[in-house]
Amino acid sequence: MGRTLDRIAPHYRGAHGPVEVEIGGIVAVRHEMQTVIKEDLTRARTDRPADHAGAAGHGLRQRGGGPAPAGHRHRRHPRDERGAGADERQTQPGFHHWGSFAEYVALDHADVNLVALPDDMTYATAAALGCRFATAFRAVVQQGRVAAGEWVAVHGCGGVGLSAVMIAAASGARVVAVDVSPRALELARTFGAAECLDATGVSDPAAVVRELTGGGAHLSLDALGSPATCAASVNGLRRRGRHVQVGLLPSPDGTTPVPLARATALELELLGSHGMAAHTYPGMLHLVRAGVLRPDLLVTRTITLDAAPAALAAMDTAPGAGVTVIEPWS
Template sequence: MKAVVFEKFGEAPTIQTVPDPKPAADGVVIKVEATGLCRSDWHGWMGHDDGIRLPHVPGHELAGVVVAAGKQVTRWKAGERVTVPFAVGCGHCFECTSGNHQVCEHQTQPGFTGWGSFAEYVAIEHADTNLVRLPDEMEFATAASLGCRFVTSFRAIVDQGRVTPGEWVAVHGCGGVGLSAIMIASAMGANVIAIDLTDEKLDFATKIGAVATINASKTPNVVKAVKQITNGGAHMSMDALGHPTTSFNSIANLRRRGRHVQVGLMLGEHARPQVPMDKVIAFELEILGSHGMQAYRYQAMMEMIRNGKLKPELLVGKKISLDEAPAALMAMGGFEGIGIGVVTKF
């Protein structure tokens, strides 16, 4: 099969012909019809994930068709349209049996612990636990865009952030994660403030549900601006970028008993950011992480998509070919453009 391969961290990936994968006894092989371009893949290429073994094929936001299933797989067969969470649970550990597959003690991750979806085919383990059936009407590009950023934002807003109608929600960073969070929080009835460095992204954020915007490149004190707009601070706030400044601001802009959810990855030199712990204690703030979403929780999200409350197709940005993926991956060291880039031509 054709795949994007890098043999050294930080050096240009190339298109290579590599062996087709075979399904594990409890796994499947999926013909990839679409795969998203995510900043997490850039972190992996840079060597920020110590679980990657070289040579490596990145890619973890995928949608496609099952072409082969292992002998232990009972729920899936060739020809079915599927997607999968990026954190693949084993189904047997304590966290999985308690329903928390997203933090499985033995999780695998396509594109990180094993070869991923920047390829014509990808192997997925523990298929009966992790695969998600796609609605017939959903395009593969839309389904791939759900795989990491949208579902992580859904869990961050709905399950971790516990957003309720009428609350103020601040979203720091309007890339794929942030725009997904804005759409979801708005659909939940919240008043959303979008915060970014560019007017172009902020204008788009307004179109998908933000009721207020802050351009951080023109606003000397983002925390003060959020508190003025909300008359005291956000009830829930998210760092959707993953930077010491946005993480700090997201915590500091909360009102008393507010909830911060960290979604943007904090790796490398950013792994230990400054935290306003005085405010955490005095205001009884909550600091939460959000790491993907369980396969069984997709149903609630799919219902909101089916009834039109969520429109993830609006967040799909540039569509490119696999041949263009190496250059696009390397370029993700900068800030994302509007929407989620997706590889759709193999």
């Protein structure tokens, strides 16, 4: 539960404004789209002109029929023998090939992986959208189906958790923010949390959430990704509540214990959420431009690319709070 690192780059404003890589951050695009510079920081080639780059999200579809989610780079492949899309063939920097803490990173099929940004959006705002804010938007609004007046619990107030707090509060929900960092909880309250729970030394955070919400949250998110926060999120729900797993759950054997007995007894929904599809960005960007959502406020520090290794190492012992933006050419 702590600080999130993101990267920023100058961007090009074409006929339809600057463009953003679907997996997050800012890009710069030469008019003929010969070169794309991504937040992570990217070089790609395509024959499509820059003023068509905003029409992303139409190229791939999941097996279930919907557009493929963001969070990965999409690769073009012919439709398989079952007639469905090729969503499982996505790739992601740092997982499938070289990572993204660099001045340039290769970006395949930019016409699918780019999203147009408004002309008046600042570098910091666009960089803060990145993986965490768009991911949180999908988790809260699309997967979680948040409704005004509901109680929403957010376990873990790093970049994606604070984004979720802001988005849920802006949707009219009452938010309980859970973390072990006083500074993170202070930011969560600033972004609209009605209740803040410091879980340090708390034996049963789920019980406290149920008490604070008068019986349990309607919607709860594990925005950290640990067995403890996953279980607390599920156990903190009321009857027919919705748990959304946002944080990744790495484990030695690839499995994570989940309190399914409670899920069965209370008819809970257990959902996963991973990134956000390019075609759904306009709704989020409209709220950002209107000032309803303020991802720029998540940025608490700016560093150079050379300082990134030390900042990453420090996250284990002094994670801080908010989002750190890396300026690779400063």
